[in-house]
Amino acid sequence: MSELDAILGHVDANLPGSVEKLRQFLAFPSVSSQPDGKPGIIACADWLKSELGELCTDVRVIATAGHPLVMARMGSGSGPRVLFYGHYDVQPAEPLDAWDTPPFEADIRDEDGLQRIYARGASDSKSQVWSVVEAFRAWRKTVGDLPIDATLLFEGEEETGSPSLPDFIEAYRDELSCDVAFICDSDMWSATRPAITTRLKGLVHEKLTIHAPNGDLHSGHFGNVAVNPVRVLARVLAAIHDDEGRVTIDGFYEGVEAVPSTLRQQWQALDVEEALAGVSIAGGPDEGGLGTIELMWGRPGIDFNGLVAGNTGPGERSVLPGSATARLSFRLVGRQRPEQIRAAFRSFVEARLPAGCRAEFEGSGGTAAVSVNDASAYVAATAAALETEWNLPPLLKGTGGTIPLVELLTDRLGVDCIVTGFILADDAIHAPNERYDVERLRKGIRSWVRILAKLSGN
Amino acid sequence: MSELDAILGHVDANLPGSVEKLRQFLAFPSVSSQPDGKPGIIACADWLKSELGELCTDVRVIATAGHPLVMARMGSGSGPRVLFYGHYDVQPAEPLDAWDTPPFEADIRDEDGLQRIYARGASDSKSQVWSVVEAFRAWRKTVGDLPIDATLLFEGEEETGSPSLPDFIEAYRDELSCDVAFICDSDMWSATRPAITTRLKGLVHEKLTIHAPNGDLHSGHFGNVAVNPVRVLARVLAAIHDDEGRVTIDGFYEGVEAVPSTLRQQWQALDVEEALAGVSIAGGPDEGGLGTIELMWGRPGIDFNGLVAGNTGPGERSVLPGSATARLSFRLVGRQRPEQIRAAFRSFVEARLPAGCRAEFEGSGGTAAVSVNDASAYVAATAAALETEWNLPPLLKGTGGTIPLVELLTDRLGVDCIVTGFILADDAIHAPNERYDVERLRKGIRSWVRILAKLSGN
Numbered sequence: 001m002s003e004l005d006a007i008l009g010h011v012d013a014n015l016p017g018s019v020e021k022l023r024q025f026l027a028f029p030s031v032s033s034q035p036d037g038k039p040g041i042i043a044c045a046d047w048l049k050s051e052l053g054e055l056c057t058d059v060r061v062i063a064t065a066g067h068p069l070v071m072a073r074m075g076s077g078s079g080p081r082v083l084f085y086g087h088y089d090v091q092p093a094e095p096l097d098a099w100d101t102p103p104f105e106a107d108i109r110d111e112d113g114l115q116r117i118y119a120r121g122a123s124d125s126k127s128q129v130w131s132v133v134e135a136f137r138a139w140r141k142t143v144g145d146l147p148i149d150a151t152l153l154f155e156g157e158e159e160t161g162s163p164s165l166p167d168f169i170e171a172y173r174d175e176l177s178c179d180v181a182f183i184c185d186s187d188m189w190s191a192t193r194p195a196i197t198t199r200l201k202g203l204v205h206e207k208l209t210i211h212a213p214n215g216d217l218h219s220g221h222f223g224n225v226a227v228n229p230v231r232v233l234a235r236v237l238a239a240i241h242d243d244e245g246r247v248t249i250d251g252f253y254e255g256v257e258a259v260p261s262t263l264r265q266q267w268q269a270l271d272v273e274e275a276l277a278g279v280s281i282a283g284g285p286d287e288g289g290l291g292t293i294e295l296m297w298g299r300p301g302i303d304f305n306g307l308v309a310g311n312t313g314p315g316e317r318s319v320l321p322g323s324a325t326a327r328l329s330f331r332l333v334g335r336q337r338p339e340q341i342r343a344a345f346r347s348f349v350e351a352r353l354p355a356g357c358r359a360e361f362e363g364s365g366g367t368a369a370v371s372v373n374d375a376s377a378y379v380a381a382t383a384a385a386l387e388t389e390w391n392l393p394p395l396l397k398g399t400g401g402t403i404p405l406v407e408l409l410t411d412r413l414g415v416d417c418i419v420t421g422f423i424l425a426d427d428a429i430h431a432p433n434e435r436y437d438v439e440r441l442r443k444g445i446r447s448w449v450r451i452l453a454k455l456s457g458n
Numbered sequence: 459m460s461e462l463d464a465i466l467g468h469v470d471a472n473l474p475g476s477v478e479k480l481r482q483f484l485a486f487p488s489v490s491s492q493p494d495g496k497p498g499i500i501a502c503a504d505w506l507k508s509e510l511g512e513l514c515t516d517v518r519v520i521a522t523a524g525h526p527l528v529m530a531r532m533g534s535g536s537g538p539r540v541l542f543y544g545h546y547d548v549q550p551a552e553p554l555d556a557w558d559t560p561p562f563e564a565d566i567r568d569e570d571g572l573q574r575i576y577a578r579g580a581s582d583s584k585s586q587v588w589s590v591v592e593a594f595r596a597w598r599k600t601v602g603d604l605p606i607d608a609t610l611l612f613e614g615e616e617e618t619g620s621p622s623l624p625d626f627i628e629a630y631r632d633e634l635s636c637d638v639a640f641i642c643d644s645d646m647w648s649a650t651r652p653a654i655t656t657r658l659k660g661l662v663h664e665k666l667t668i669h670a671p672n673g674d675l676h677s678g679h680f681g682n683v684a685v686n687p688v689r690v691l692a693r694v695l696a697a698i699h700d701d702e703g704r705v706t707i708d709g710f711y712e713g714v715e716a717v718p719s720t721l722r723q724q725w726q727a728l729d730v731e732e733a734l735a736g737v738s739i740a741g742g743p744d745e746g747g748l749g750t751i752e753l754m755w756g757r758p759g760i761d762f763n764g765l766v767a768g769n770t771g772p773g774e775r776s777v778l779p780g781s782a783t784a785r786l787s788f789r790l791v792g793r794q795r796p797e798q799i800r801a802a803f804r805s806f807v808e809a810r811l812p813a814g815c816r817a818e819f820e821g822s823g824g825t826a827a828v829s830v831n832d833a834s835a836y837v838a839a840t841a842a843a844l845e846t847e848w849n850l851p852p853l854l855k856g857t858g859g860t861i862p863l864v865e866l867l868t869d870r871l872g873v874d875c876i877v878t879g880f881i882l883a884d885d886a887i888h889a890p891n892e893r894y895d896v897e898r899l900r901k902g903i904r905s906w907v908r909i910l911a912k913l914s915g916n
Binding site for chain 1: 607659661663665670671672675676677678679680681682683685686688689690691692693695696697699703732734737738739740741742743744750753754757759760761762764765767768769771772774775776777778779782784785787789811812813814815821857858859860868
């Protein structure tokens with residue numbers, strides 16, 4: 001029996017133990033966004049520290065302005081230096097009465113030929129964190145140590161936008177220094193096909209308020225003569241896209257690169273319904289016939305996220321509002337620069353303001369798009385490991401979403417990030433009755449065992 | 459000395475008594491829109507009943523589903539039957555700390571050569587009600603009775619939209635039957651020139667919600683392919699007006715009559731700045747150069763009163779909203795029909811919905827425009843009386859506002875309504891430090907004395 005087979009055998013044999021540990025992990029109400037979640041967060045971080053103490057060295061709970069991070073090391077001191085990132089905080093469980101069983105008491109049910117684990121965090125992201133830890137355990141118990149130099153970093157603020165992470169990365173940049181980073185908080189393409197997310201979009205948020213020259217007025221008296229900021233806002237928003245959904249803002253597409261033809265061919269071969277996971281695109285933009293996958297992963301866009309003006313209450317009111325507000329977000333690809341996009345948008349708005357009106361903008365910073373070099377040896381190693389475990393090559397996919405951490409690590413630490421994981425679209429993450437299943441846990445742990453072996457060149 | 463001079467002399471001589479009674483009237487916190495206003499409303503209605511008992515017959519406090527009305531009669535049993543409408547409820551006084559003196563303790567100050575009365579309701583509308591009552595008193599004390607058959611009707615729900623009034627008018631239609639009705643709750647053109655409002659706009663409110671085929675989605679994942687209801691709403695709202703503010707909805711202008719050329723000439727001779735009272739029209743619509751007064755009083759229009767969609771909170775959120783809502787109101791003139799306007803708008807929206815989207819409409823009923831026949835003998839009598847008192851002919855003006863009561867009385871009781879009063883634009887109605895002045899009270903009472911005389915043919 002090879003060393004790898006022995007380790008994988010240990011994973012299978014120890015699966016009940018892995019499930020039991022995951023169940024303990026899931027029992028902590030580590031809700032980061034609620035003030036009364038703090039005790040659950042602290043208890044969960046302490047439990048992680050204690051668990052990692054059996055396997056790792058240099059295990060620490062690191063305080064931040066918000067919730068703590070848990071960091072640990074394991075490894076032989078040779079081989080590549082690899083960072084594994086995950087998060088132990090979870091979304092709130094509300095509405096509680098929509099759960100079939102209590103969200104912080106994992107319930108395992110036989111369903112559809114699977115052993116499903118129901119709990120908040122079962123999928124996002126405690127199962128993801130625990131798959132890595134159990135892979136480490138299997139190496140420890142079987143071989144003694146890892147064939148690489150690993151740093152584990154588990155965050156407690158992911159579900160609140162990781163406010164403490166940039167400062168932490170700056171302060172610990174030497175300790176976090178590595179050859180490659182795994183972001184272990186992502187999804188599969190389907191229940192049978194794994195995936196590595198190699199293209200992430202950039203993100204710019206912007207809040208626009210149109211101020212009329214007057215405050216609120218009686219709309220009967222002045223509606224026909226005074227400028228209505230809702231009308232100005234509607235005309236600005238309506239002008240941003242052409243009839244097919246292309247952005248009309250000057251310079252918006254600067255830095256956008258055509259999707260390479262081989263990649264486009266791969267995307268065109270995909271089943272669009274799997275990417276849409278039940279979402280209807282009836283009436284949606286298509287940029288004159290670009291494929292759905294290319295629009296989702298390869299094209300930039302502008303979204304309208306919110307509106308507020310005047311009467312937002314339940315009754316009728318004859319008010320001509322003094323201002324009107326919209327929230328927008330910009331998803332970037334290629335070399336589009338956040339600051340340039342923001343400036344181009346602001347110029348577009350200013351050029352459409354009637355006399356007397358003023359535009360107020362709120363928003364700063366932003367995240368550029370990140371593409372991981374598909375030809376990187378680490379991507380190849382990860383892909384090979386996943387293919388062996390799942391018997392299908394992983395899809396090198398894109399996402400319309402943004403993980404600022406990826407740009408942060410790429411930009412500040414200069415390392416490639418590999419974004420992968422085993423979440424599925426129907427795991428009900430962020431929703432009641434969130435779930436995972438024991439077989440996916442097993443194959444996830446085995447996937448990480450194989451990735452560790454591949455990273456060490458085996 | 460003529461009888462009329464004797465009555466006017468009594469008004470002047472009794473002015474301190476009138477001010478004292480108004481001060482008592484203003485002391486009641488008769489705030490109709492707040493639950494804790496009820497005791498003030500009841501006490502105020504009882505006080506009115508007691509005061510009117512000295513002058514009138516058949517004085518009643520009439521309960522409704524909401525706040526009571528006070529009704530009374532006075533008159534000789536000959537001459538025209540005339541209804542006088544006013545309201546004794548007031549707007550809330552908040553924010554209280556913005557008042558220089560307590561809102562329900564009238565403070566009289568010598569300012570700018572005037573004795574100004576500061577209190578909530580000082581202008582809107584207790585001074586208006588009290589001017590009519592004191593005119594009645596002067597006739598009672600001097601002549602003994604009125605030369606007409608008068609019904610007084612004072613409402614306690616005007617500031618909350620008169621919800622009980624339609625049912626009341628239906629139930630008391632015989633008792634309310636009259637030859638002409640005065641709506642004593644209106645404004646002057648300027649501090650020196652009185653006015654009669656003879657053109658009131660109609661009003662239709664509508665709430666429009668665009669529903670996308672999906673609920674809220676992650677805007678990063680689906681923003682480039684799923685329809686965004688904010689974008690659909692923005693395009694609908696932006697299409698409602700052309701660049702100069704004309705409405706583009708098919709059939710909207712049906713029933714709109716050109717402003718008669720003599721009336722237009724009168725309007726064009728007016729000082730626009732007086733009509734705007736400090737409101738800026740920079741960047742506002744002008745329908746290709748129609749005058750400001752004609753736009754305000756003679757043209758229909760569509761106002762946007764409110765917007766709500768997706769993220770209305772303080773932070774950034776990557777949400778593609780499942781729906782987007784706007785509130786609109788339509789101001790009608792001439793023979794535009796509320797139900798036809800509502801239907802035309804709904805068709806306009808439906809024609810602009812992308813596949814998969816659904817429009818939900820909330821709103822019903824509406825008020826048609828009302829124009830009082832400028833050539834009516836009652837208008838002429840009122841105008842003559844006002845001109846004598848103020849030494850300037852009253853402006854027969856329009857308004858962009860709507861008083862549903864006027865259409866209700868015109869439509870259900872078949873009587874002409876004369877809308878007049880002595881409120882000024884800088885009286886701070888509905889605002890802190892609302893005010894009136896003693897000289898205007900005096901001339902208002904005298905105006906009503908002269909109107910009563912004119913109505914009886916003297």
